[in-house]
Amino acid sequence: MAQDQIxxxxxxxxxxxxxxVECSAGDGPGWWFHLRRCAACGHIGCCDSxxxxxxxxxxxxxxxPFLTSFEPGEDWFWDxxxxxxxxxxxxxxPTSHPLEQPTPGPEGRVPADWQRQLH
Numbered sequence: 728m729a730q731d732q733i734x735x736x737x738x739x740x741x742x743x744x745x746x747x748v749e750c751s752a753g754d755g756p757g758w759w760f761h762l763r764r765c766a767a768c769g770h771i772g773c774c775d776s777x778x779x780x781x782x783x784x785x786x787x788x789x790x791x792p793f794l795t796s797f798e799p800g801e802d803w804f805w806d807x808x809x810x811x812x813x814x815x816x817x818x819x820x821p822t823s824h825p826l827e828q829p830t831p832g833p834e835g836r837v838p839a840d841w842q843r844q845l846h
Contacts, residue, residue: 733793733815733816735766735767735791735792735793736766736767736793736804736815736816737766737767737768737769738816738817738818738819739819740765740766740767740768740769740818740819741769741819742764742769742771742797742819742821743768743769743770743771744771745771745824745825745828746759746762746771746824746828746832746833747759747762747771747772747773747777747779747781747782748770748771748772748781749772749773749779749781749784750773750777750779750781751833754779754781755778755779755781756778756779756838756844757836758777758778758831758832758833758836758837758838758841759773759774759777759779759781759831759832759833760773760774760776760777760830760831760841760845761773761774761776761777761796761797761798761830761831762774762782762796762797762798762824763782763783763794763795763796763797763805764782764794764795764796764797764818765782765785765786765789765791765793765794766791766793766794766795766804766815766818767789767791767793768789768791769819770782770785770789770791771797771824772784772785775846776845776846777831777845777846778844778845778846780846782794783807786807786808787807792806792807792808792809793805793806793807793813793815794807795815795818796823797822797823797824798823798824798830799823799824799826800823801823802822
């Protein structure tokens, strides 16, 4: 099976935005450490080190097991179901949040003690 035909990965799915959907909507503390992209639908959520842990929640709730980094310069896939790195195809751009977007983010919403709040 070709990489672009992996069940659960849609290479054409575009990212839902530039930040965590749930944090941006007010679910949780409203900030994230790193971002992850659902390889099935493009949902952008925050990583498991972030207080909200929305990316893995989305994967489990929606049955979309494959996540990829949405950080500049990172190119990997994570199988949240089997908890292992996997190979995956190139996805529709953009493949990361904008370079000018700070990490952690979003700008102006990250608390001064953010490092103590990481998981």
